Amino acid sequence: MDDRMTHLKLLEAESIYIIREAVAEAENPVLLYSIGKDSSVMLHLAMKAFYPSKPPFPLMHIDTTWKFSEMIEFRDRRTRELGLDLIVYINEEGIKKGINPFVHGSKVHTDIMKTEALKKALDKYKFDVVLGGARRDEEKSRAKERVFSFRDRKHQWDPKNQRPELWNVYNCQKNKGESIRVFPLSNWTELDIWLYIYLENIPIVPLYFAKERPVVDYNGTLILIDDDRVPEELRRKSRLETVRFRTLGCYPLTGAIRSEASSVPEIIKETLLTKYSERQGRLIDYDQVGSMEKKKVEGYF
Amino acid sequence: MLDCRQEIMEFLHKHLNKELLRFITCGSVDDGKSTMIGRLLFDTNLVFEDQLMALKSEAKYKRTEDEIDFSLLIDGLQAEREQGITIDVAYRYFTTEKRKFIVADTPGHEQYTRNMATGASNADLAVILIDARNGVLTQTKRHTFIITLLGIRSIIVAVNKMDLVDYSEEVFEKIKEDYKELIMEIHNKFPQFHDDSGDLRKRERGIFFLDNLFFVPISALKGDNVVHRSRNMSWYSGKTLLEYLEEVKVNNTNYDNKPFRFPVQYVNRPNQDFRGYCGMIVSGEVSEGDEIVVLPSKVKTRVRKIIPPVCRKEINDKPSLDSIATVSRSVAPMMVTLLTEDEVDIARGDVIVKGDALPDMSDSFDIFVVWMHEEPLKLNKIYDLKRATTKLTGYVEDIYYKINVNTLERQKSKEVHMNEIAYCKLTLSRSIPFDKYWNNRYIGGLIFIDRITNNTAGVGLISAKSKSKHILCYEHKLRKVDRERLKGHKPCVVWLTGLSGSGKSTIANELEVTLNRMGVHTYLLDGDNVRHGLNRDLGFSKEDRVENIRRIAEVCRLFVDAGLVVITAFISPFKEGRDYARSLVKDNEFVEVFVDAPIDVCKRRDPKGLYQKAERGEIKDFTGIDSPYESPEAPEVHVKTHELTVEEAVGKVLRYLEKIIF
Structure with a gap:
């Protein structure tokens, strides 16, 4: 056996640890699946973390109804192949209002069909732990974000009240109604993601x-x-x-x-x-x- | 075309095989820390487009003829501090063909202790920055103490601004000597920091408790010896900063010939026939067939299979043992799932070890505390604790002394405030296996969680086992599982809580009768048999009520150990008391039953006439009248006695119990 610890093996191990820890302490976890390459890596890691079982949580896609059709095909095919539960949430209120990015522009569209939609979906299904694929190298402000990020009852983040994270000991304790966003890919960079997709032959759109x-x-x-x-x-x-x-x-x-x-x-x-x-x-x-x-x-x- | 393909394949090959190094940088902006990090990022030529953009948008860098002010990298931190955002650590990433680097960058000034401890907890190496003009300062001592306290054993001292001291060799040599003396001082004052387990590596480059200690004279601004070798210091024959970072052999605390430790993180149970124990091998190695011991229960078994994390399409709900991917051996820090030879009871929070390297067990420790919350650490206050995957409760019984991080002197104190470090005695609600922190970070480090706010209030580093307060520590020959086997069911606590008159005693009695008929060994604890004997010295003041519940909880623990299903019927109005009782037994051995009825209904029932007395003021501190009742947030069973008959309520509890005791 090859004992050499490459950076990808270590990143993988860290992510799997985070995913399992989140699930072990959650009452009702969900993986936010956006169909992109980072989500593909997340899904792959989640499959690995619970092998030979399936991941003990559903995937949730916030569908704005304006995604590329190839993304939707890919989403449906992958979840079928892996036999996973998929929740597709669409903000019906936005549909009624006829929100259209060509007409209303990106900000209104994003606010209503993504951000609002996500909050409504979380309220509807009462998920308390939400796994997401964000990385710290994506933008500077995320460099200081925690792996386990707490949200109050209104899904708001209080940056003045972040918990220190030492070693791999994550404090997952929360009060009723509060939720946690968990970012297992925090320490991955764009290059790491591509190298890992190549190495593990991970399907992408x-x-x-x-x-x-x-x-x-x-x-x-x-x-x-x-x-x-x-x-x-x-x-x-x-x-x-x-x-x-x-x-x-x-x-x-x-x-x-x-x-x-x-x-x-x-x-x-x-x-x-x-x-x-x-x-x-x-x-x-x-x-x-x-x-x-x-x-x-x-x-x- | 072929060339291009070859080029990319070579690139891929190198990057797929590179290593990972996590390091922390210590120093202030004045020492040129930001400039140094910026220089590393830019001169390695591997700042990718995205990172570059981020830098550019964050730092409106100034540009002179041939110098870039990299220090503006750090501006983000400054701005956010002004907005009041907590910044403990900012993580930055860069890569070369040999290694990927994760840099923990901590603000040097305010709250340095908390921030630096956090950053150091995940780092294998520290770069300590010293301004050549100033030499070893108080802050150098402070930084070095904190990172070595947190167990970092490789240090690179970067003596910066050599250009401002005429690239003088004497200046550099003087700083080297001073710094080695500082290491000796820490070594003498804190002998705990030694790693005395595993494979003690040749330490030809190290000194005292350090594995590696290197000194590099640099000028981050001019670029001397950061990435490129300096032409201004021909007297220096060592490596550049980047070369050290790329080549230093970091004896990661946990990988090298250490005893096997496996904190169980998650029990994977897709069906009745499959039970896998998931976790991270935090140290050592494990092979198929190894004899293992589960702690704290001390049950022995063997490793049947080791399942690595794999992703397979053909996953189904009935995995057969023959078709599962397995490996014959695995090492730290890999994530694996273990299958055992025998059917044993293993839960999240247990630690699996090997019989030939058993860790010591204790419920009482001498620890270093680094406090991280505005609310100071108070003596005897109960905190939740988390160590690896184990959840505990405990309190600090004694603060031996505080350590002044600037002078390393000891001071007496009754409290530990934010950013202070102290040596204390910690008492836990139960015994756990442990390793000294400096032998194994992941087994010796724990966090304190405030039970009201759930904030991470501080951290503890286990130094040694302390004299235990609990007397019941000798080992019994007959174990709990032996008693369970004889009785034919598992023990547990059925903790009924609710207002006076909600129906606790009625349900408790009916439940006990029913269980007895089913052949279950039970015992009922209530006011009648506890208040008149064991607790007859206690009254009804708040303190006495807390003590009352504490004693009942301890009795429950003993009875569970004896193999009984213990039913308790006490108002137990405070969450803290109930949680304490819960913490004394295993997770699946505590069944909190919320016996719920509106207060008006209880008052109407008033079986003992207590509400009337309380309302007349004849009884003080009566729950529901002039003392609060804290409803359980997530009871295992919730029975609303104004909606259910006694039989229905008992039936509801029974259905839950059947799942866990048989």
């Missing part, structure tokens, strides 16, 4: 890989013509290009990048290796696509 797709320029972003809810004038201007996506969300709000990368090694090369060698120790300007990455902070977590 095909949208991450380059392919010829119909796209159109929309407010400076290249978006996919995913269905006929795209306004007519945009659809008329669409063209076929070889593109892929770095992050996945609602298709009208997620920019494609022009790319030929159609395998995980090629993606790693494109996003990490090339930039790095181009830069040669000097600061470079980051591109617009990169800044989309920041919008990934989906109000969720």
Whole structure:
């Protein structure tokens, strides 16, 4: 047996420990599944943590109804293959109001169909421990976030009252009505995620890989013509290009990048290796696509 | 095309095989700590796009001809402190082809003790920054004491701002000598910090209790000896800071030839035929067939299978033992699931060890406390505690002394305030297996949890076992399981709680009769048989009522040990008392039954005429009248006696009991 502890083995062990600890102390846990690559890694780790049982919790997807259709197909296929319970929650109030990102813009859409929806879903199902795939390297403010993050009865976070976390001893005690968000991937970076997907051969949504797709320029972003809810004038201007996506969300709000990368090694090369060698120790300007990455902070977590 | 492919495969290969090092940086912004971290991140050339962006948006960096002010990296911390956000540790990540680094960066000034202890708890190495112009200062002593207290055994002393002392070798050598003296002082004053277990490595680079101690003269601003070798210090023949970070052999506290320790984290039980014990091997190794001992019960068995974490599609609800993925051996710090040869009772919080390396057991310890909450640590106040996966209750019985972190001198004290460190005596509600903290962090470290607010109030590091207050410590030959076997059922406590007149005694009596007919060995404790004998010296003041419940809880523990199903019928209005009783037995041995009826109904029933007396003021502190009743938040069974008949209420309790005692 190979006793050598690579960084990925250690990160995996840490994440599994966190997932089990959260579940062991929870009354009603759930895994928030957003279908993206980080969620794919989370799901993989959850499967490992409880093998040969299935994870003792359902997955929950907050569906804004504007996700890429390939994401929904992937979600349904994966959960069926793994035999897991899936809860799909849609904010019906938003549907009634006819919330549409093309009309109302990203902020209103995100607030109502994601953030509000999540709070309502948690109230409905009374989940007390919510596992999520956020990473600390995603944005600076998360560098100080705890692995176990407490929310009061109104799902609010009190940053002045965070509990210190020492060793792997997590204080999961809470009062009735309070809940905990748990982030097992806290110490993973973007590179770690891709390396692990490659190493473990983890299925991800095909949208991450380059392919010829119909796209159109929309407010400076290249978006996919995913269905006929795209306004007519945009659809008329669409063209076929070889593109892929770095992050996945609602298709009208997620920019494609022009790319030929159609395998995980090629993606790693494109996003990490090339930039790095181009830069040669000097600061470079980051591109617009990169800044989309920041919008990934989906109000969720 | 082929070249490109080769290039990426080489890149992947290196990065898939790299190691992980967690380190903490100690020093203040004035010492150039931020500049040093920034320099490491940038000069390694492996700051990826996302991180770069984050830096850029956070720090509006100034740029001169060829220097970048990396120190603005730390601005985020400053801003958030002004907003009052608690920042104990900020984690930063960077990587080279050899190692991934997780840097715990702690603000150097305010609340340094709490923050540094938190950051150090997960670090294997510390980089201590010293300003070459100032040499070893009080803060250097403070930082070094805290990180060595937390068990860090590899230190790199980075002597910064060498450019401001003309790259002088003498300055550097003087600091080296002073720092070694500081290590000797800590070694002399705190001999506990030694790791005296496992494989004592050759310590040619180490000194006293340290495995590694390196000194590097650097200029973070100019880049000397951080990543690139300096041309200004030809007299220095050692490595650069990054080279040390990449190459230092860190004897992680737990991996090397240590005794096997496995705190059970989760019992995996998909069906009646499969019971797997999940956890992390925190130290040592385990192989199929090894003889193991479960603590604290001391039950012996063997390892039947070791299941690694794998992800398989064909998972089903009836895993057959032949088709499961297994390994023949596993080592720390891997996550595994153990199957045992015999059917034994193992629960979350138990610790599995090997027979040839049994840890000591005790319910009383000498510990170092680092306090982290505004509410000070008080003598004899009961706290919840968590050690690895074990939940406990306990209190500090004695504060031997506090330690002044600046001078390392001892002071007498009755309380321990936030950011203070003290040496104390801790008493637990039951015995646990333990290792000294400096031999095994994950078995010797615990957290204090305030029972009202649930905040993490402080941490304790076990130094030694202390003289126990409990007398019942010798080992009985006949064990609880032997008695259980004879009786044919498991023991437990059925703790009825509720207002006077809610129906506790009625239910308790009916329940006992029914259980007796079923062949279950029971005993009923109530006011009649306790108040007249065991507790006849107690009155009804708050203190006496607390003591009353404490004694009853202790009796319950003994009766459970004797193998009985104990039924208690006391108002027991305070959550603290009930939780204490719960803490004395195993998780699945305590059944809290909330006998619930509205106070008006109870008053109407008033079987003993007590409500009338209380309302006339003849009885003081009567629950429901002039003393509160704290309803159970999550009782195992909840019976509403104004809605159910006695039979229905008893039936509800019985249905729950049948699940756990047979």
